[in-house]
Amino acid sequence: MDPSAYKGIIALLGNPVSHSLSPVIHNAAFRASGYDMRYEAVDVPPSELESVVNRIRRGDYAGANVTIPHKESVMEHLDALTPAAASLGAVNTIRVIHSGADNRFARLEGDNTDASGFAKTLAPYGTRLKDSSCVVWGAGGAARAVVYTLLHRFHVSRVTLISRSVDRALGLARSLGAPGSRIRALPWEAGTEVFENASLLVNATPLGMTPQTDTTPCTNPGVLRRNQIVYDLVYNPRNTRLLRDARAHGAETIGGLEMLIAQASQSFRIWTGTEMPVDIVRTELDRYLRENA
Numbered sequence: 005m006d007p008s009a010y011k012g013i014i015a016l017l018g019n020p021v022s023h024s025l026s027p028v029i030h031n032a033a034f035r036a037s038g039y040d041m042r043y044e045a046v047d048v049p050p051s052e053l054e055s056v057v058n059r060i061r062r063g064d065y066a067g068a069n070v071t072i073p074h075k076e077s078v079m080e081h082l083d084a085l086t087p088a089a090a091s092l093g094a095v096n097t098i099r100v101i102h103s104g105a106d107n108r109f110a111r112l113e114g115d116n117t118d119a120s121g122f123a124k125t126l127a128p129y130g131t132r133l134k135d136s137s138c139v140v141w142g143a144g145g146a147a148r149a150v151v152y153t154l155l156h157r158f159h160v161s162r163v164t165l166i167s168r169s170v171d172r173a174l175g176l177a178r179s180l181g182a183p184g185s186r187i188r189a190l191p192w193e194a195g196t197e198v199f200e201n202a203s204l205l206v207n208a209t210p211l212g213m214t215p216q217t218d219t220t221p222c223t224n225p226g227v228l229r230r231n232q233i234v235y236d237l238v239y240n241p242r243n244t245r246l247l248r249d250a251r252a253h254g255a256e257t258i259g260g261l262e263m264l265i266a267q268a269s270q271s272f273r274i275w276t277g278t279e280m281p282v283d284i285v286r287t288e289l290d291r292y293l294r295e296n297a
């Protein structure tokens with residue numbers, strides 16, 4: 005299709021949104037693709053969420069991303085959910101589905117690309133992950149997408165959640181409908197034995213994130229080892245303390261920027277039906293992070 009056929013504004017609905025890297029990613033991708041599209045961060049207080057969603061329905065926006073704190077509350081304002089969004093109970097991407105003469109009717113479908121983005125980045129490790137044991141620090145929205153993906157896409161045998169609040173972790177396990185034998189929840193003071201057989205460790209907390217770059221969820225780096233994959237969802241800074249410790253102990257590492265780009269590329273495909281020029285986006289993001297470090 006002629007690139008000029010792709011038009012419109014994609015909104016990022018969140019509160020706050022000013023620090024998001026998504027505008028850098030998507031505007032680079034739209035420019036490189038030759039699309040007449042723009043990605044705009046829109047700061048939406050909870051009381052205004054419904055009216056902003058209705059602006060998407062009226063055509064002011066051609067689609068949207070949704071971020072904290074609206075990922076769950078936005079669902080009641082949409083017309084349909086994909087199976088991923090329904091299972092996760094969270095939406096991060098809104099697709100506008102037009103129908104009728106002159107595309108008069110617009111239905112809004114909520115999707116979730118956090119889980120599929122995470123899955124894409126881990127795909128090269130699929131064989132190693134199958135039937136293995138994994139550890140996830142944190143029990144919030146990102147942990148939920150991670151656990152869902154590990155169980156349903158990679159068929160790991162067990163996920164151990166390490167969380168400040170064991171009740172929150174147990175709630176996460178229950179809501180994903182996983183049998184107790186496949187998810188267990190432990191407090192932060194869990195012993196080192198939980199790491200012994202783990203093939204993958206994932207940080208799904210903000211520990212290590214700017215400005216607290218000296219923090220890490222792994223207070224005993226001695227548990228990190230070769231033949232282990234350590235994945236830090238934190239992407240600012242790129243090289244977190246957890247990743248440095250993991251590399252120093254011979255583990256393989258994946259940084260949060262990979263998931264950020266992967267989930268964005270899947271949202272891009274949902275809105276445009278085309279592939280994001282990921283290499284150009286990565287170069288642009290590197291440049292942006294260097295200049296704004």
Ligand code: NAP
Pocket residue numbers: 118142143144145146147167168169172207208209210211213237238239260261263264265267
């Ligand atoms: P969230 O829903 O607020 O959950 C945060 C989790 O971290 C909760 O379990 C929270 O525990 C725990 N936590 C927070 N501060 C902690 C501390 N000081 N010590 C121990 N635990 C702590 O946030 P989220 O959306 O899941 O995001 C989590 C992290 O993942 C963030 O850093 C975010 O930037 C990153 N993320 C990255 C991507 C990506 O594409 N790379 C995507 C999504 C999220 P409590 O329940 O006790 O508060």
